[in-house]
Amino acid sequence: MKNKIVVFLLIITAYSACKKEKVETVPATIAPVEITYDNDHPTITLTHIAFGSCFFQQQFRPTVFSYIQQKNPELYLGLGDNIYSDDYSGNQHLSDWATYLTMRYSQLGDSAVFQTFRANVPMLVTWDDHDFGYNNSAGNFVNKAISKDVFFNFWNLPKSGKRWERNGIYDSYYYGDADHRLQIIFLDLRWGLDYPGPEPISILSDTTKKMMSNEQWTWLKEELKKPAKIRIICSSTQFCTEHNGFEAWANFPHEQERMYQTLRDAKAEGAFIISGDLHATEINKRLPTALYPLYDFTSSPLAMPLHGNNTRPSIYRVGNYVDRDNFGILDINWNGASSQVTFTAFDSIGSQLITKTISVSDLKF
Numbered sequence: 039m040k041n042k043i044v045v046f047l048l049i050i051t052a053y054s055a056c057k058k059e060k061v062e063t064v065p066a067t068i069a070p071v072e073i074t075y076d077n078d079h080p081t082i083t084l085t086h087i088a089f090g091s092c093f094f095q096q097q098f099r100p101t102v103f104s105y106i107q108q109k110n111p112e113l114y115l116g117l118g119d120n121i122y123s124d125d126y127s128g129n130q131h132l133s134d135w136a137t138y139l140t141m142r143y144s145q146l147g148d149s150a151v152f153q154t155f156r157a158n159v160p161m162l163v164t165w166d167d168h169d170f171g172y173n174n175s176a177g178n179f180v181n182k183a184i185s186k187d188v189f190f191n192f193w194n195l196p197k198s199g200k201r202w203e204r205n206g207i208y209d210s211y212y213y214g215d216a217d218h219r220l221q222i223i224f225l226d227l228r229w230g231l232d233y234p235g236p237e238p239i240s241i242l243s244d245t246t247k248k249m250m251s252n253e254q255w256t257w258l259k260e261e262l263k264k265p266a267k268i269r270i271i272c273s274s275t276q277f278c279t280e281h282n283g284f285e286a287w288a289n290f291p292h293e294q295e296r297m298y299q300t301l302r303d304a305k306a307e308g309a310f311i312i313s314g315d316l317h318a319t320e321i322n323k324r325l326p327t328a329l330y331p332l333y334d335f336t337s338s339p340l341a342m343p344l345h346g347n348n349t350r351p352s353i354y355r356v357g358n359y360v361d362r363d364n365f366g367i368l369d370i371n372w373n374g375a376s377s378q379v380t381f382t383a384f385d386s387i388g389s390q391l392i393t394k395t396i397s398v399s400d401l402k403f
Contacts (some may be wrong), residue, residue, distance in 0.1 A: 073264055076200060077211040082112075083218045085372065088159070088366040089115035091274070091314025092339030093164065094122050095146040102340045103155035105388040106365050114159050115222070117314035117338075118166025118274030121146050124173060135181040136188060143169075143192045157204040162225040163193055164212060166274035166315055167285070173348070174285060176233035177251075205229055208254050210261045218372050221266035223258065227274050230254060234290070236281030245292040255296065262304035267377060268370065268398055269309035276313045278322035278334035283351045284316060298326040307402045310379070314338040317345070318361040319383040321394050322354040330401045337366030337395070360391045375399070 088111035093100065104115065123142045125131060131138040139369040146152055169189070177184070186207060190197055201209045206229030211222040232249030234242055250258075264267070271277075273287070277297070281288040286292070301309060310333040321332045333356075341363050348361045363386040370376040376399035383391040 054267045058390065065094070075212045075264065077209065079211070079213045080215055083372065084112050084220050085370045086111055087113045087270075087368040087370070088365060089117060089272075089312055089368070090167075090337050090340045091147065092119040092317060092342055094339070094342050095142070097343060098161060098341035100146060100149050100155075100363060100388045102106045102363065104151050105384070105386065107155050107159060109367055109384070111159055112154075114161045115270075115272055116161060116163035116273055117312065118164050118170075118227075119314065119339075120165070121161055122168045123171065124168060130172070132356075133179060136184045139185060139188045140161060140191070140253040141189065145343035147192060149322060154388065161193070162222065162224065164190060164207060164226060164272060164274055165228060167228060167244055170228040171205040174233075174237070175228060177229055178233060178307070179228075180321075182229060200295075204257075205251060205253060208257065211236075212264075214267075216265070219266045220370070221261070221264065221269040222272065223261060223269065224272045225250065225258070225274070226254060228373070234285075237285075239285065239289050240283075241281050242290055242292075247290060249290050249293040250289060251355045255300065259300050259304050260298060262309070266306075267308055267401070268379065269306060270368070271309055271311045273311050273313045273334075275315040275335055276310045276322065276334060277323045277333060278354050279316075279320075279350070279352045280354055282352070284350070295392035298329055301332075302329060302403075305403065309396050309401060310335070310396070312337070312381075313368065317342050317348045318350075318359055319364045319366070320352070321356040321381065321392065322352055323356050324354055327368075328403075330403060333364060333394075333396060335368075337364055337383055339363055340365060341386065356391050357394060362386075362391065364391055 069071060075160055088106050088109060121142050150314045167173055167175045170185050186307055195393060201207060206226035208226040209224050213220045227249055231249060232247040275285050279288060281285055313336045316336050316338045321338050324332045345361050364383045367382045369380040376397045378395055379399050380393060380395040384392040385391055
């Protein structure tokens with residue numbers, strides 16, 4: 039009996055010790071994922087943005103910039119062909135490309151009108167074929183690294199950080215607080231471009247041919263996942279127009295579909311495209327499956343000698359096609375139940391050509 043009592047007491051003691059050591063477990067909380075915004079300006083709410091492309095500085099004085107400045111934009115977006123490098127004598131300048139390209143930029147940069155504009159209006163830019171290389175230059179252009187160096191020099195961009203380290207010059211910018219968050223994405227449609235062939239360019243059936251590198255596509259998807267109310271995708275060439283034999287995304291229909299799928303996968307609402315290159319102004323709209331309407335506002339050129347023969351067909355066009363020098367203005371109305379964006383194209387002395395207002399509430403899945 040005595041042994042039974044000892045065993046019983048040992049059991050009770052062990053049980054009591056276990057109860058004392060038992061720790062109450064609390065479900066672990068998952069830390070929120072921290073979103074990193076490069077080039078973030080959360081205290082600046084933008085409502086009035088100018089954009090343009092294709093300035094033939096070899097022949098024209100940049101007086102158009104004084105008329106853009108009169109519209110009092112808060113920001114200017116340059117969509118490529120900001121200058122023309124072409125030497126129409128046929129000299130490719132491959133051996134003295136840095137010196138030659140710098141000279142072409144100085145034809146714009148040395149102008150008092152442009153200097154005044156640049157001192158008063160913040161500018162963000164990308165390039166297209168004529169400031170990357172020559173007409174229709176693609177990713178195989180041998181001096182593209184030199185072009186990037188000269189680009190960074192002229193636009194006073196730091197030769198450090200992510201944009202400098204990337205293969206190309208693509209980048210993103212953010213403005214406004216959470217309720218007024220504007221995302222501006224600059225694509226690089228030259229560095230990784232597979233040459234599609236001479237004009238007239240045929241629609242490519244080879245789906246391995248790319249407008250952008252896989253590296254840039256991956257980056258774009260991650261950027262589009264970041265919260266924003268409105269997203270401006272800056273494309274140096276038209277996205278939504280139909281195929282017409284000239285440079286455009288329509289030559290690479292599989293890349294257009296990749297853009298649609300990237301927007302779907304990222305669940306990126308509020309996006310539209312602005313583009314240049316055309317040497318005319320127009321609006322195109324596509325209706326992709328399982329995506330909201332995708333608008334493409336085109337403004338080009340700021341100044342070019344050839345007009346009157348640029349008309350191109352597009353079943354996606356909304357409104358008129360105007361074959362004149364022009365620049366674009368985006369007005370963002372953040373007030374009301376749904377924000378609105380108004381695109382207006384003006385001629386080179388500031389007279390209105392076309393306009394279109396879209397509701398951001400329509401740019402949703």
